[in-house]
Amino acid sequence: MLAYGGRVGDVYKALADRTRRALLDELLERDEQTLFELCSKLAMKHDLTPTRQAVSQHLEVLEGAGLVRSVRRGRYKFHTIDTTPLSQISERWPSKS
Amino acid sequence: MLAYGGRVGDVYKALADRTRRALLDELLERDEQTLFELCSKLAMKHDLTPTRQAVSQHLEVLEGAGLVRSVRRGRYKFHTIDTTPLSQISERWPSKS
DNA sequence: ACCATAGGCAAGCATCCACTTGCCCGTCAA
DNA sequence: TTGACGGGCAAGTGGATGCTTGCCTATGGT
Numbered sequence: 001m002l003a004y005g006g007r008v009g010d011v012y013k014a015l016a017d018r019t020r021r022a023l024l025d026e027l028l029e030r031d032e033q034t035l036f037e038l039c040s041k042l043a044m045k046h047d048l049t050p051t052r053q054a055v056s057q058h059l060e061v062l063e064g065a066g067l068v069r070s071v072r073r074g075r076y077k078f079h080t081i082d083t084t085p086l087s088q089i090s091e092r093w094p095s096k097s
Numbered sequence: 098m099l100a101y102g103g104r105v106g107d108v109y110k111a112l113a114d115r116t117r118r119a120l121l122d123e124l125l126e127r128d129e130q131t132l133f134e135l136c137s138k139l140a141m142k143h144d145l146t147p148t149r150q151a152v153s154q155h156l157e158v159l160e161g162a163g164l165v166r167s168v169r170r171g172r173y174k175f176h177t178i179d180t181t182p183l184s185q186i187s188e189r190w191p192s193k194s
Numbered sequence: 195a196c197c198a199t200a201g202g203c204a205a206g207c208a209t210c211c212a213c214t215t216g217c218c219c220g221t222c223a224a
Numbered sequence: 225t226t227g228a229c230g231g232g233c234a235a236g237t238g239g240a241t242g243c244t245t246g247c248c249t250a251t252g253g254t
Contacts, residue, residue, distance in 0.1 A: 015186070016113035017212075024190055035231065054213050056231070075221040075230050083190045089112075090187055093121055093180045114242075132201065151243050153201070172200050172251040 011085045014065035020058045022046040024067060027081035034076050035059065108182045111162035117155045119143040121164060124178035131173050132156065 062068040
């Protein structure tokens with residue numbers, strides 16, 4: 001239970017940044033991507049060229065919001081999207097009847 | 098067409114603040130509220146006590162994101178929620194099949 | 195006309211946050 | 225074992241942003 005933590009506000013803050021949204025876009029296209037793969041995708045497809053550390057910090061924020069999960073295998077860390085926390089948004093402010 | 102402007106990123110930034118989310122909560126409960134009404138609601142129900150100008154600026158941001166519409170009647174300005182821009186979130190990152 | 199009320203404008207301030215830089219820790223191959 | 229590679233840690237910096245303060249405009253009641 002409480003799969004993605006109690007601080008729901010973190011989800012909104014996580015979505016507030018353009019680079020993080022692009023990361024979610026890439027992870028939606030393909031799961032299990034490493035930090036380096038995501039860095040190159042950002043540069044090629046989104047014209048975003050932050051440093052590797054910046055991207056790493058963004059992934060931390062996304063993980064703190066429960067939007068990304070990660071597993072370490074060997075020296076690689078694979079990242080996977082989890083859209084579950086997004087459902088609270090449309091639940092909180094549904095379309096008016 | 099283009100009901101809520103072209104800068105979709107503004108929607109995410111608008112949601113990133115706790116006070117603005119509380120404002121949306123209040124407007125969802127009752128439409129056509131004035132700045133003063135919303136100020137007192139924030140203080141009583143959400144333990145938020147920003148100044149009137151701060152709330153006014155928040156409403157500007159929400160309006161810029163298309164989440165709030167406003168009409169002026171006499172010396173009153175009534176604010177109304179519009180949840181339409183929120184649909185793009187679940188459309189952009191749907192639940193994985 | 196007067197004044198209280200609802201709201202807006204603009205500048206200043208303080209905090210937060212995205213980003214960088216430099217160094218360090220594990221893992222794996224030669 | 226050595227070195228390259230994937231990734232992490234920590235401090236510092238600049239810009240964005242939430243908030244305040246002071247003053248102004250306009251509407252409406254008396």
